[in-house]
Amino acid sequence: MIATVLVVSLSSTARAAWGRLCLINGIMSIALAAASVEGRGQPLWPVDSSYESALDRAMQWSLGHVILTAAAYFAGAIAAAAMLLV
Numbered sequence: 406m407i408a409t410v411l412v413v414s415l416s417s418t419a420r421a422a423w424g425r426l427c428l429i430n431g432i433m434s435i436a437l438a439a440a441s442v443e444g445r446g447q448p449l450w451p452v453d454s455s456y457e458s459a460l461d462r463a464m465q466w467s468l469g470h471v472i473l474t475a476a477a478y479f480a481g482a483i484a485a486a487a488m489l490l491v
Contacts, residue, residue, distance in 0.1 A: 409485045419489045426482045430475075437474055 408429060416422035 406481055409481050413485050413489060419486075422489060423482075423486060426485060430478045430482060433478060434471070434475060437471055 409426065412425045412429065413422045416425060
């Protein structure tokens with residue numbers, strides 16, 4: 406939220422602020438995706454019978470985390486846009 410306030414206050418126009426917020430959102434999404442995928446010490450092939458279910462749970466958690474994070478950033482961007490338009 407601090408970054409949102411800084412970007413909005415330092416931007417000269419609402420269009421520039423919106424573009425910068427979208428850029429920040431994209432960068433944060435890529436960073437979160439890289440952090441979620443980056444090696445967790447799991448092998449790339451199954452080593453036991455429960456590997457597929459564990460992998461499925463991990464992917465569901467990661468996907469849920471990314472969706473919730475993206476929703477939070479989107480809500481922040483919408484709130485900033487609403488403040489700009491008021």
